[in-house]
Amino acid sequence: MITVDDALKHLFSLVTPLNSETVPLKDAAGRVLAADAVARRDQPPFAASAMDGYAVSGPAAHPGAQFDVIGEAAAGHGFAGHVRAGQAVRIFTGAPVPEGADRVVIQEDVTRDGDRITLGDNLGDNTHIRPVGADFKTGDRITAPRVLRPADIALLASMNIGAVTVSRKPQVALISTGDELVMPGEDPGPDQIIASNTFGLKAMLDGIGAQARILPIARDTRASLEAAFDLARDADLVITIGGASVGDHDLVGDVTESLGVKRAFYKVRMRPGKPLMAGRMGDAVMIGLPGNPVSAMVCGHVFVIPVIRAMLGLGAQRSSRLTARLAHDLPAGGPREHYMRAQVDGGAITPASRQDSALLSVLADANALMIRPADDGPRKAGEMIEYLAV
Numbered sequence: 001m002i003t004v005d006d007a008l009k010h011l012f013s014l015v016t017p018l019n020s021e022t023v024p025l026k027d028a029a030g031r032v033l034a035a036d037a038v039a040r041r042d043q044p045p046f047a048a049s050a051m052d053g054y055a056v057s058g059p060a061a062h063p064g065a066q067f068d069v070i071g072e073a074a075a076g077h078g079f080a081g082h083v084r085a086g087q088a089v090r091i092f093t094g095a096p097v098p099e100g101a102d103r104v105v106i107q108e109d110v111t112r113d114g115d116r117i118t119l120g121d122n123l124g125d126n127t128h129i130r131p132v133g134a135d136f137k138t139g140d141r142i143t144a145p146r147v148l149r150p151a152d153i154a155l156l157a158s159m160n161i162g163a164v165t166v167s168r169k170p171q172v173a174l175i176s177t178g179d180e181l182v183m184p185g186e187d188p189g190p191d192q193i194i195a196s197n198t199f200g201l202k203a204m205l206d207g208i209g210a211q212a213r214i215l216p217i218a219r220d221t222r223a224s225l226e227a228a229f230d231l232a233r234d235a236d237l238v239i240t241i242g243g244a245s246v247g248d249h250d251l252v253g254d255v256t257e258s259l260g261v262k263r264a265f266y267k268v269r270m271r272p273g274k275p276l277m278a279g280r281m282g283d284a285v286m287i288g289l290p291g292n293p294v295s296a297m298v299c300g301h302v303f304v305i306p307v308i309r310a311m312l313g314l315g316a317q318r319s320s321r322l323t324a325r326l327a328h329d330l331p332a333g334g335p336r337e338h339y340m341r342a343q344v345d346g347g348a349i350t351p352a353s354r355q356d357s358a359l360l361s362v363l364a365d366a367n368a369l370m371i372r373p374a375d376d377g378p379r380k381a382g383e384m385i386e387y388l389a390v
């Protein structure tokens, strides 16, 4: 059995980052920017008023000063003339500040009588003008790689970038294996249960920028499993679930081997998730996840998410760990690195009382996988311990 870190290293060595494609900006949220985006203009492109008021020459703006209003500047419609001594231009938020003016006095500080204004007593120092390029300048860059968040999309739009270069979405084929499984919504026989793992994993992987496809369930025969692999031919990542252990009906290892998969490893010193395997299947990475539902989801967090991120060009890094304070004492741990379903609340972490890897309800109640290193000694309440947020 190898360690989690070594298994991850093997997995990363199987990954080649995917190529890129160009997508319209409106479809780019959550995608990974694959080439720097370069601003095509200054923003604002002109000195702009930040408030509704009157544009005047700054030095003349003192309490009681009077000006003649000679025109108007609105957003989208600037004032063409020049503002001279004793003159003001009515101005609105977002409008270009006219030539000769370098200050906007907000309308709350002005009394207007016909076309004449008088400034009030509390003018302050703020010019209420946003200089050219205050937000960004032509040539400013958003650097790749970067997962595009809504704020990035708004910034790209403002830079007048209508389409962006992003990493292609990893295509993932998810194959459940086992005669006991039926799809959600179907009518299970007395010895059957519902396939849950492919659904949980699709949700997890689609959520980080992959495109996962749930294939028909492979039955416990070589022919059925081979047919499923055939359907997965164009995937970047082929994931099987179940059939990975040592039972008589656990066929994934045998079948993948006969299909030419060179196994990079089998079995990891972790709990849950021990019977994990991985290798290369043609151009694709193949990962065989254990069937127990919590094991499959934990392996998704620990291994599959980092693999997808590496394919997206985000680097070869394990999932980021946080730390929390143990809420109570723990007895010594076991020989495998243990990802315990846990609750983090106000900085304190409490592992669930039941840790059986079949219990999806416990996983759904958890917001953390608390990580106990292999052969961990007893722990005291208050000690800091690492976890993955889930």
Ligand SMILES: Nc1nc2c(c(=O)[nH]1)N[C@H]1C(S)=C(S)[C@@H](COP(=O)(O)OP(=O)(O)OC[C@H]3O[C@@H](n4cnc5c(N)ncnc54)[C@H](O)[C@@H]3O)O[C@H]1N2
Pocket: 176, 177, 178, 180, 181, 193, 194, 195, 196, 197, 198, 241, 242, 243, 244, 245, 246, 247, 250, 272, 273, 274, 275, 289, 290, 291, 292, 293, 295, 357
């Ligand atoms: N003698 C031993 N038995 C087992 C060992 C072992 O070392 N020696 N390891 C145990 C561990 S740990 C795990 S994890 C399981 C994993 O076994 P498999 O990967 O072969 O998984 P299956 O036997 O096919 O299924 C296990 C369990 O999970 C259910 N299952 C499978 N696929 C799905 C799915 N898509 N959705 C929902 N549930 C699924 C399946 O019905 C079984 O109940 O082996 C232990 N045994």
Ligand code: MOO
Pocket: 270, 271, 272, 273, 274, 275, 290, 292, 295, 357
């Ligand atoms: O490793 Mo199994 O995955 O402990 O349940």
